[in-house]
Amino acid sequence: MIFRQLFDRESSTYTYLLADPKTRRAALIDPVLENLERDLALVRELGLELTHVLETHVHADHVTAGGLLRQRTGAKTVVSERGGAECASRHVGDGDRVALGELEIEVRATPGHTNGCLSYVVRDGARTLAFTGDALLVRGCGRTDFQQGDSRTLYRSVRDQLYTLPDDTEVFPGHDYRGHTTTTIAEEKAHNPRLATKIGEAEFVRMMAELKLANPKLMDVAVPANLACGGAK
Amino acid sequence: MIFRQLFDRESSTYTYLLADPKTRRAALIDPVLENLERDLALVRELGLELTHVLETHVHADHVTAGGLLRQRTGAKTVVSERGGAECASRHVGDGDRVALGELEIEVRATPGHTNGCLSYVVRDGARTLAFTGDALLVRGCGRTDFQQGDSRTLYRSVRDQLYTLPDDTEVFPGHDYRGHTTTTIAEEKAHNPRLATKIGEAEFVRMMAELKLANPKLMDVAVPANLACGGAK
Numbered sequence: 126m127i128f129r130q131l132f133d134r135e136s137s138t139y140t141y142l143l144a145d146p147k148t149r150r151a152a153l154i155d156p157v158l159e160n161l162e163r164d165l166a167l168v169r170e171l172g173l174e175l176t177h178v179l180e181t182h183v184h185a186d187h188v189t190a191g192g193l194l195r196q197r198t199g200a201k202t203v204v205s206e207r208g209g210a211e212c213a214s215r216h217v218g219d220g221d222r223v224a225l226g227e228l229e230i231e232v233r234a235t236p237g238h239t240n241g242c243l244s245y246v247v248r249d250g251a252r253t254l255a256f257t258g259d260a261l262l263v264r265g266c267g268r269t270d271f272q273q274g275d276s277r278t279l280y281r282s283v284r285d286q287l288y289t290l291p292d293d294t295e296v297f298p299g300h301d302y303r304g305h306t307t308t309t310i311a312e313e314k315a316h317n318p319r320l321a322t323k324i325g326e327a328e329f330v331r332m333m334a335e336l337k338l339a340n341p342k343l344m345d346v347a348v349p350a351n352l353a354c355g356g357a358k
Numbered sequence: 359m360i361f362r363q364l365f366d367r368e369s370s371t372y373t374y375l376l377a378d379p380k381t382r383r384a385a386l387i388d389p390v391l392e393n394l395e396r397d398l399a400l401v402r403e404l405g406l407e408l409t410h411v412l413e414t415h416v417h418a419d420h421v422t423a424g425g426l427l428r429q430r431t432g433a434k435t436v437v438s439e440r441g442g443a444e445c446a447s448r449h450v451g452d453g454d455r456v457a458l459g460e461l462e463i464e465v466r467a468t469p470g471h472t473n474g475c476l477s478y479v480v481r482d483g484a485r486t487l488a489f490t491g492d493a494l495l496v497r498g499c500g501r502t503d504f505q506q507g508d509s510r511t512l513y514r515s516v517r518d519q520l521y522t523l524p525d526d527t528e529v530f531p532g533h534d535y536r537g538h539t540t541t542t543i544a545e546e547k548a549h550n551p552r553l554a555t556k557i558g559e560a561e562f563v564r565m566m567a568e569l570k571l572a573n574p575k576l577m578d579v580a581v582p583a584n585l586a587c588g589g590a591k
Contacts (some may be wrong), residue, residue, distance in 0.1 A: 132537035134367065140537075163536055170549045303396055304365035304373075306539065316403045 144350035148226030181258025192357030208241030236265030237279020381459030414491025425590030441474030468514020471500030
């Protein structure tokens with residue numbers, strides 16, 4: 126697999142480029158509008174054809190490049206069937222598969238941060254990679270206090286849909302605010318301060334209720350824009 | 359090999375954690391003072407023993423955590439024999455090797471950004487990884503206008519010491535300012551706007567002379583601090 130992790134400093138968002146080396150078909154996961162030209166240049170320089178843009182969820186902190194990438198390249202935009210972005214090319218749910226040539230992306234529903242959150246799982250030889258959006262972060266997780274967020278649901282998503290992956294699964298999160306780039310399922314089971322396996326559901330729910338975070342500064346702009354495929358239907 | 363890329367948002371510096379999975383011996387390349395606790399926590403959580411801290415050069419934009427990491431863990435600090443940081447545990451030059459258990463780090467002298475710049479090359483099965491500091495960045499390179507920088511020297515370092523590595527060598531730079539995390543030798547040979555193989559030495563020297571960049575804001579603090587091992591001799 127051809128694979129690149131890309132970072133947006135403004136929103137601390139990670140974007141991922143995945144491609145099948147044989148057919149050169151490529152997908153971007155969670156591309157950010159402001160980085161459209163950077164990401165298109167990389168696709169071009171690597172000799173790839175962008176066929177899919179996948180969203181892990183309707184973001185509240187940045188506007189997706191999905192709609193514009195579809196306009197520019199013909200790539201299909203892929204979102205959750207529970208996300209509300211009607212304008213997307215394809216709506217997927219738990220157990221669906223997205224094919225990039227010989228590379229297969231498995232969809233896992235991991236709601237809780239929002240009700241439409243998806244994780245994407247890819248197997249590449251002996252490696253398993255999980256793109257977890259805001260469901261599971263490095264030593265953290267997404268907040269659960271808006272966009273139909275629910276901490277009990279998130280707890281169960283992580284336990285049932287992510288911690289059931291092999292321990293050496295490489296986890297690639299939707300964000301990181303402290304400079305981590307990746308982690309593994311084993312590490313999060315052992316060291317996640319909210320979601321280590323020793324922490325019960327009630328304790329997790331209490332911790333999440335106590336966070337009392339301010340809303341993301343772009344929320345009122347980003348959520349409606351993302352429901353409209355980034356403003357480029 | 360156990361491998362992690364870490365990012366410092368303030369200075370856009372990449373720090374790398376490398377470890378031998380058998381002996382659990384680990385090295386940090388270019389750790390940043392402000393991230394000392396983050397990096398020590400990761401070493402601890404991964405069950406590693408920090409034995410070496412390697413610098414690619416005397417940085418002008420951040421203060422190294424090297425000296426304090428040595429105090430805290432007993433790790434050896436490793437710097438260029440041409441770098442001027444007398445306080446370091448070990449001074450290395452081109453062709454030297456640093457052993458982490460069964461993992462070997464090869465030192466390549468790649469001066470030009472500073473006169474003491476080093477790159478570190480690691481082979482892990484079929485993979486070759488090069489930690490190039492500021493000699494070679496993703497679609498760029500370090501500036502050459504201070505700290506004994508010299509653009510002719512940098513051009514020759516990249517051509518003779520880096521572009522001679524296998525084309526599929528994964529390049530991990532000392533910085534990135536646009537959200538890229540890695541590249542390959544083949545990509546830079548083809549697409550680096552300053553250092554693609556089609557660009558001659560004279561043209562490179564002219565491009566570097568025309569940059570006229572402001573000095574790094576931390577330069578007057580960082581260079582003396584780094585010559586003193588981050589202020590923790």
